[in-house]
Amino acid sequence: MKILYIIDKPNMYGSEQHLLDVIKSFSQSQDVSLIAFSKGEMLEHLPKIKVAIFKIRWICKLSEFLHLYEFIKNEKPDLIHCHQPKALFYGTVIGKFLGIKTIITVHSRPYDHALIHKNLFKRLVVFIFHNFISFVSKILANKIIYVNNKMYLKSIFKYKSQYISNWLKSDIKYTTSKSFNKKKKINFLTVGSISKSKGFDLLIDFFNILKKDSIDFSAKVYGHIQDDFIKDITIPEEVELCGFKNNIINAYQEADIFILFSRSETFGLSYLEAMSQGLPIICLDLDDFIELIPNDNIKVKNIEEDIVDLLQKILKKEKYEKISRINIDKSKEYSYDKKMEQLKLVYEEMSR
Structure with missing residues (x-):
């Protein structure tokens, strides 16, 4: 299977580490490539896969959109899997145009993006904008993955949704026990x-x-x-x-x-x-x-x-x-292997 992943900002925070783990797992058995909308540290940790960078803004030029569209068209992926709001939006729009099945993983709520702004008017505008982007992306996507169970349970698109939580890294070493000495700070x-x-x-x-x-x-x-x-x-x-x-x-x-x-x-x-x-x-x-x-x-x-x-x-x-x-x-309930197996089943379902 040829899988194209799309992400907006490839930093090394939660959603980026999530995608990095996914790519490391599935690049061993599938034909995997990545599109990022900017440069970032995550790109330095990728296995040897094809990576393309397109500097796509929320409101991009038609020429920029067509360049991205043509690239994806020529790649001919069997599946597009998108992470982060901007990637969700552009990935599902292009996937719908090209007739390619798309999966979106929802890592955040519109509220999360609005909360960081001090100005109340700006906060409201950001909240409304991200609600719109989220709704359109979910309508266009063939499959929606939530990392939050509460968001999954409240989804109006439950018929095409699935809950797969985040996980601990595969190389994590669990502590067997821990104690505290009350005499120290x-x-x-x-x-x-x-x-x-x-x-x-x-x-x-x-x-x-x-x-x-x-x-x-x-x-x-x-x-x-x-x-x-x-x-x-x-x-x-x-x-x-x-x-x-x-x-x-x-x-x-x-x-x-x-x-x-x-x-x-x-x-x-x-x-x-x-x-x-x-x-x-x-x-x-x-x-x-x-x-x-x-x-x-x-x-x-x-x-x-x-x-x-x-x-x-x-x-x-x-x-x-x-x-x-x-x-x-x-x-220990959130093991890497368990979650990769869940995602594998989603990919197999989408390839039928």
């Missing part, structure tokens, strides 16, 4: 962009509560820094901003608690990675986490001072070790 770890959508402002509020209660701690934050967002926030001296890094397994292993107050998540891969290393989780109580994060962890509706009491409870030896074991066991 608490080491927190956060993995997520320093932005409003990832709740960085709430994270700082939480750390200030700990300082007020004279709790000894340190924190490392890994993720892309949004300068316009962070400029008005005072960072406590206990908090180290480490920037974006690819392989941070050592950081997970050295931490005591994983904490991230995402306001919205379609899956939550960094939470899952933390669970695989036996870390208890502190997060907002989102519906999206009902399936992923066991209730033994700390899930809060908002940042209140009684969160300190909840923290002290999970740091007790028996409680901490129990949560650690539960999280490790839960993370």
Whole structure:
């Protein structure tokens, strides 16, 4: 089978790592190629496949669209599999014109794209625009894959939809057990962009509560820094901003608690990675986490001072070790091999 993957920005965040894993798996047995709408770090990690870069904007010139159209037409793929909103839109439109079956993987909601903007009018415009793009892409697609079960259950296109969650990398090494020494300071770890959508402002509020209660701690934050967002926030001296890094397994292993107050998540891969290393989780109580994060962890509706009491409870030896074991066991449900087999069945269904 000849599979053409399309992505907008090939960085190395969640959706890009997701696609990279898919390409690495299926390039071993299928004829695989990739179109990206920009350059990015993900391209450096690809296996030896055909890669084409088309600088396509949301509103592109007719000549740019026709160039992309002709390229895909000449490639003659059996299947087009699209990731990220712009790729979903252009991939499904061209697939429909050429009579090529298309699959779209939905990694985000319109709300997620709107949330990052401070200006309310701009936020509304972005929300409406992404709703429109999402709706058109879903109408045109032959198959829709959701990485979020709640989104799948609410889909009006359920007849052609399937839920396949994200997964842990194939080379992940699970921790067998983890314990906490109450005599030492608490080491927190956060993995997520320093932005409003990832709740960085709430994270700082939480750390200030700990300082007020004279709790000894340190924190490392890994993720892309949004300068316009962070400029008005005072960072406590206990908090180290480490920037974006690819392989941070050592950081997970050295931490005591994983904490991230995402306001919205379609899956939550960094939470899952933390669970695989036996870390208890502190997060907002989102519906999206009902399936992923066991209730033994700390899930809060908002940042209140009684969160300190909840923290002290999970740091007790028996409680901490129990949560650690539960999280490790839960993370094993999201194995790479299981998810690739699910996707393989989708491809086989589409090739009939």
